[in-house]
Amino acid sequence: MDQPNPSFVPSASRQFDFKRLLTFLFQPNKHFEQMAAEEAFSWQLPMLFLSLALVLRLLISGYFQARAAAMGQVPLPPDWQWWTPEMQNNYMQAMQQTQSPVFVYVIPMVLGLVGLWLGWLILSGLLHLASTLLGGRGAMGMALNVTAWASLPFALRDLLRVVFMLVVGRTISSPGLSGFVQATDTGTVFLAQVLSNVDVFFIWHLILLTFGFRRLDSLSTLKAASGVLMVLFFSLLAQSAFGTLASRLGGLMVTRQF
Numbered sequence: 001m002d003q004p005n006p007s008f009v010p011s012a013s014r015q016f017d018f019k020r021l022l023t024f025l026f027q028p029n030k031h032f033e034q035m036a037a038e039e040a041f042s043w044q045l046p047m048l049f050l051s052l053a054l055v056l057r058l059l060i061s062g063y064f065q066a067r068a069a070a071m072g073q074v075p076l077p078p079d080w081q082w083w084t085p086e087m088q089n090n091y092m093q094a095m096q097q098t099q100s101p102v103f104v105y106v107i108p109m110v111l112g113l114v115g116l117w118l119g120w121l122i123l124s125g126l127l128h129l130a131s132t133l134l135g136g137r138g139a140m141g142m143a144l145n146v147t148a149w150a151s152l153p154f155a156l157r158d159l160l161r162v163v164f165m166l167v168v169g170r171t172i173s174s175p176g177l178s179g180f181v182q183a184t185d186t187g188t189v190f191l192a193q194v195l196s197n198v199d200v201f202f203i204w205h206l207i208l209l210t211f212g213f214r215r216l217d218s219l220s221t222l223k224a225a226s227g228v229l230m231v232l233f234f235s236l237l238a239q240s241a242f243g244t245l246a247s248r249l250g251g252l253m254v255t256r257q258f
Contacts, residue, residue, distance in 0.1 A: 024149055025156070028208050032215040035145055043148035047120065047157075050148075054112050060162050062104040064171045069099045109191035123147055123235060126138065130227035136217030146212035153204040175199075182218055193240035206232055 013128035024031045036041060083091070121144075128136075128143035161172055177195035181188055206228060 015230055021045065021152065025152060028149075028211050028217065031037045031149070032212050035142070035149075035212075037217050041141060041143075041145065043120075043144045046148040046152050047117070048152055050116060050155045051113060054116055054157040057108055057158040057162050058112055059105060061164050061171050062108060064165055064169065066099055066104050069095060070150060070169065092197070105119055120144075120147055120151065123231070125227065126231045126235070130231050131213050131217045131224070134219060134223045134227050136213065136219050136223075136227075138213070138217035142216045143213075143242070146209065148206035148210055150205055153208070157199070157201040157257040176202075183222065190240055190244045193243040194236060196243075197239060 020031065029131055120148070124140070124143045124147040127147060128138070128140050131138060131143070161175075165171060175196045176199040181192045181195055209227045209228045209232075213228065214221055217224070219227070
């Protein structure tokens with residue numbers, strides 16, 4: 001375990017310098033060098049921005065979901081055609097009863113924020129462990145900084161999704177590359193979950209993580225890329241497995257609870 005670094009204290013002058021959000025995306029190496037020189041916690045600003053972008057996307061998505069449900073446009077489970085008429089009827093009734101603000105806005109936002117912050121902590125820990133095993137000399141605090149800043153492309157993705165939903169007037173049905181797969185059984189549902197998380201922003205995130213751990217943990221490009229790829233690969237599989245499980249259990253819970 002790493003011992004706390006006494007020099008790892010917040011830098012009040014730069015902690016909420018909002019100009020860094022934009023300049024970081026275009027000059028990541030410069031900012032990673034500044035992080036290495038400052039040795040200060042700087043994850044607060046990107047995590048705040050990620051949280052706000054996530055909440056905004058969920059609010060807009062919830063609005064269009066509620067509007068679609070009011071018009072009778074309810075999203076159907078992947079294996080809908082195999083359900084019995086009674087199950088289909090129960091599902092439609094249940095979906096109409098779960099359109100309260102608690103189900104549409106509050107629960108998704110709470111789960112989304114918990115997933116964001118908990119995922120950041122877990123991913124940072126795994127990346128720090130992988131870096132240490134590969135010979136990296138960085139501290140856990142640096143891993144928290146790198147992971148938070150390298151996740152900024154996801155905030156940009158959320159904002160672009162908000163713009164898309166406002167323009168077309170509906171939610172996004174097939175995020176990422178999931179539109180190339182027709183989810184009809186467990187295997188294809190899992191594949192669709194994997195592809196839904198893979199897009200240009202995910203690749204951007206991967207590249208930024210590689211830059212960050214190469215610079216702050218004094219790793220070679222090959223070692224940094226190998227560690228990041230390994231951790232993100234297993235992280236992607238875990239997210240997809242949970243997403244598949246939630247998709248399967250969601251339909252069963254809805255039809256039986258109501």
